[in-house]
Amino acid sequence: MAKRKFSTEDVLRFLDGNVSEIEDLIETEDEVEDKTWTPGSSSSSNEGGENIDQRTETEEADPTVTQATKRLGRGKVKRKEKRKKTHTAESDDSTSSEVETSTATHTKRTKKSAKKKKKKRDYRWRKVDFESPDVQFDDSADETIEERSEFTPYMYFKQFVTNEMLQLVVDQTNLYSVQKDGKSINKTVKEIEQVLGMYMLMGLVQMPNVRAYWEMDTRYPKVADVMSWDRFQKLLTLLHFEDNLGVTEDAMKDKIWKVRPWLEKLRQQCLQIHPEENHAVDEIIVPFKGKSQLKVYMPGKPHKWGFKMWGRAGQSGFLYDFDICQGPADPKKEKSDVGVSGDVVLKLTSTLRAGKNYKVFADNYFTNYLREREIYYVGTVRMKRVKNCKMMEEKDLKAQGRGSMDHRVNQNGMIIVRWCDNKAVNLVSSFVGITPQSEVKRWDRKTKNYLMVPRPGIVETYNRFMGGVDLLDMLSALYKYSLKSRQWYLHIWWHSVTVALINAWILYRRDLKAQGREKDAMPLRRFQASVGSCLISAGKARVKPGRPLSSPSQSTMEEAGGKCASRCEARWSQALPILGTATKVQALQRFSTLHSHVL
Incomplete structure (x- = not known):
């Protein structure tokens, strides 16, 4: 077979890797071979000095040789066609990959250019006088006070834990008992109320463990006489709030789907109450040391291990809105301008009506977003998060003496105040500034005397209204019994029942104050005892007390x-x-x- 000589241009085309030109060269080579081929020049036909006549005689003598030669020819043609198809497919793949790469590169460039075009709002902070806006609260009258004028403590509690919510627990618990044991436990709404009443009385008379209320030496009749120990344990084991087999995959993405129906209904009941003027947004810890992916560790809290909740509470401690912290957000989700904690505050304040001049107290910098809804804000702030704001250093303030302060105001009517007490404290506000100033008593170690230290108005306002959530935590811990359970969602449920009781007591006191009977309000201990006794007596005939009518002879x-x-x-x-x-x-x-x- 004659060998074709390639020119310099052909070699350069090979190196460039142009597939279509390589195919043309291969086809041209095949054509040249066909034209230059002669029977006498074939090595296979003239091998060993044989001529055409001898080959013909050999083919006639052995016909299998002819068939083998034909098969070799067909195989050569097939290989050639296969090689062409391979080159064509590779060219298509390379072309598509080049198009995809160019498209992806173009998309990235477009996103980068869009980010560059999107300009963030820059604030100019200057040391000027702060003008406080008109923040008069539009307090409309609560029309539901008259409806609750004859309410008992039990009826106040049922304002938050309704019969619909109890029926949900009954239905799901009976369903779960069938799924687990093959037979229904036959729980009723009255029985659920009795369990809640027993739990409240256990909080008032606390014992080392739950079984002690039924033991002979430590028996407590108000709890032990309601139901047997075995029945009580059976009910707690089977408590459920959602169908495990009927829940969808989208619903299971919510990490608290097991107790979400109950929490959502309780949240809606809390939102129906007329809100106060001042609200605090803070975190709530539900104590828990078991196994759960929602458990967090916070060393600065009294209960270091537990579930983390976000809550919006009023100055009185009433919890209006809440949500459960479910850990890090989805990484695919776009990050907001205010961060995770800022999103929480915006979500909890979204249920407040706009234009009423509500005041929110928290500890993150997102004032401008609330200002758009006419909701004013006071909170602490980290100066690292505030750009283009240069204030006096902490050492310079300490050199001026205790009580020294500095401030800056931006073009949107927000003020940042740095006040030096023992350490420098930074606060940001949209409605209160340095004035009106007051004086506080502080102990001086050097002179060993009390000093009167000036305090800006923003600090006094923050200290006065920020403690709503902390007050709720204190009230919840007073008469709350800790029931041990391996089911993590039961701990959240028991805490929600305690919060409902606290809200009922605060609403009861508020109504009596509006009626001018604030002195008649019973303390939380008696209120909880009254609600627990009413819940325990649910479905039971009342026995008339007194001596029997006749005595035995x-x-x-x-x-x-x-x-x-x-x-x-x-x-x-x-x-x-x-x-x-x-x-x-x-x-x-x-x-x-x-x-x-x-x-």
Whole structure:
């Protein structure tokens, strides 16, 4: 076979890797081979000095040789076609990959250019006087006070824990008992109310463990007489709030889907209450040390391990809105300008009506977003998050003395105040600044005397209204019994019941204050005892207290005493005294003490 010589241009085309030109060269080479081929020049046909006649004789003598040669020719053609197809596919792939790469590069460049075009708002902070806006609160009258004028503590509690919510627990618990044990536990709404009442009384009279309320030596009748220990444990084991088999995959993305229906209904009941003027947004810790992916560790809290909740509470401690912290957000989700904590505050304040001049107190910098909804803000701030704001250093403020302060105001009417007490404190506000100033008493270690230190108005306002969530935590921990359970969602549920009770008590006090009967309000301890007793008596006939209408006669007592003595003698193998000639009152007393098992 003749060899074709390639020029310099052909070699350069090979190096460039142009597939279409390589195919043309291959086809041209095949054509040249076909044209230059002669029977005498073929090495296979002229091998060993054989001519055409000899090959013909050989083919006639052995026909299999001819068939093998034809198969070799067909295989060569197939390989050539396969090679062409491979080159074509590779060219298509390279072309598509080049298009995809160019498209992706173009998309990235477009996003970068869009980010560059999107300019963030820059604030110019200057040391000028701060003009406080008109923040008069538009307080409309609460029309529901008259409806609650005759409410009892039990009815206040049912304002937040409704029969619909209890029916949800009953249905899901019975369903789960069938799924687990094959038979229904037959729980009723009255039985759920009794469990809640027992839980409240346990918080008032706390014992080392739950079983102690049923034990002989430490028995507490108000709890033990409601239901047996086995029934109580069975109900707690099967408590459920969502169908495990009927929940969708989208619903399971919510990490608290097991208790979400109950929490959402409770949240809606809390949002129906008329809100106060001042609200604090802070975190709430539900104590828990078991196994759960929602458990967090916060060393600065009294309870370091537990579930983290976000709550918006009023100055009175009433919890209006809340949500459960579910850990880091989805990384695919776009990050907001205010951060994760800022998103929480914006979400919790979104349920407040715009234009009412509500005041929100928190500890993150997102004032401008609330200002657009006419909601004013005061909170602490980290100066690293505030750009283009140069203030006096902490050491310079300390050199001026205790109580020194500095401030800056931007073009949107926000003010940042740095006040030096023991350390420098930075606060930001949209409605209160340095004035009006007041004085606070501080102890001076050097002179060992009390000093009057000036304090800006923003600090006084923050300290006065920021403690709503902390007050709620304190009230929740007073008479709350800790029931141990491996089911993590039960701890959240018990805490929600306690919060509902606290909200009911605060609403009860608010209504009495509006009616001018604030002195008649009962403390939380008595309020909880009243609600617990009403819940326990659900579905039970009331027994009228007092002495019986008739008393047993002397003969009846002697007859009963004789039967009792014979039984006791047969049981204890010793004679016991029978009632003698005593007065009627003494006989009744002796009979009741010695022979109580007969009655």
